Structure formats: structure tokens, C-alpha cells
Amino acid sequence: MGRTVILDPAESYTYSKYAELPFDTADILAEFGVTLHNTSMQLPQQLPIDPEPLRVELQENLALVDPASEIARREALIxxxxKTVCKFIQAPLKIEYPVRVNTWLRGSFDYFIPTPQSLLVIKAKNADLARGFTQLAVELIALDQWTDSSTPVLYGxxxxxxxxxxGLLHRQEKRIQKDINTYAIPSDLNRVLSALFGITMNTSLTSTR
Structure with missing residues (x-):
């Protein structure tokens, strides 16, 4: 029994469109010759700043703003x-950054931090992490094809x-790792910040396979 063809060669797909497709992430990634593995990832960790001022700011934002809409969550939390990470590492924060590889891989990255170890950040549409991860995985594939960086893995x-x-993409093996763990803000702020700094401040990264 053959594999179902999901993507139409004659159609054009934006990154956000993949979050709307009614197919499993693994099946969508198979269209690009990429496999998906769920695992508990050992994320790189660095925390070069005191996170408490940011924690206070986020708590104040949550007290002032009802994070019911995507715009509110973006402005109050993401x-x-x-900004805190990019300000410290002195890297630009690209917002709605357009990247077109081909007709199947086109659109804009929600947030992109272009350091030697680049980082993609995706807003989950309709607060749906599962479908949001599908979009993230496809954007990591696009980033792999778009950049000539020699880093063996790409994080998002x-x-x-x-x-x-x-999540991350092992570029040579064409394998996406999806972390089975989730982190809450503001309670897990230290873990999230440590991972964001650990990724963007390292140029040679390894992860649990």
C-alpha cells in the first residue's frame, strides 16, 4: 500500500498553510524526505542574566492584558x-521575515534570530501547539535549504x-526532533531563557539523539 500524496506539485504553500492541513506532522514531513522523532531533548543551557526583572515585567503584563488574542500574547509575552535575549547577545530580531525557497516553502518567519546558530520562533495559531509545531518543522526545512551555514543542527x-x-532539525540526517516537554511562562521562565540563550550563544551544539 503506497503512501498518500499530501502536497500537490501544482499548488503553492505558505508556511502558515501547513498548520491548517488535516494531516499528521510526520506525514507532511515525509513529503520533504524528512522524518519526525518525539523525544525528551537536552537543550543547551546558559543563563547569563538575572531573569527576575523580566519575570516581573511578564507578570505585570499578564495583570494588565487579557492574553486571549494572538496579538496580546505576542506583545505581552513573546x-x-x-527582546531580552537579542539585547544581551546584540543580535537583531527579525519579525515577519520573508523567506522564499520554492513554491512549497514560502512565506514569513514570525521571529528569526540570525546568529551563527540561528533560531526560529513561531507563534502557534489559535494557541494550537501541535499544528504550530508542524509549521515550525516545515520552516526549519526551509531554513536548511535557504542558509549555507555549516551548523549541523537548526533549532526552533x-x-x-x-x-x-x-524542536530541531538534524540537517545531514534529515530528521526533526520534537521535544515531548513543554515549558510554561512565567513559572518556567528560567528554563526557557536558558534554552534561548544556550542556543543563540553557542556555535557548536549537540543534542540527545
């Missing part, structure tokens, strides 16, 4: 965290603002 994270999940 942007302050990424999908977030609803108050929940974060990480």
Missing part, C-alpha cells in the same frame, strides 16, 4: 522575552506565549 521553538515547545 516579544519581551525575545513554537509558542502560544504562555507555553513553549522546542
Amino acid at each position: 516579544f519581551p522575552i525575545l 521553538t513554537v509558542t502560544t506565549g504562555d507555553t513553549w515547545k522546542f
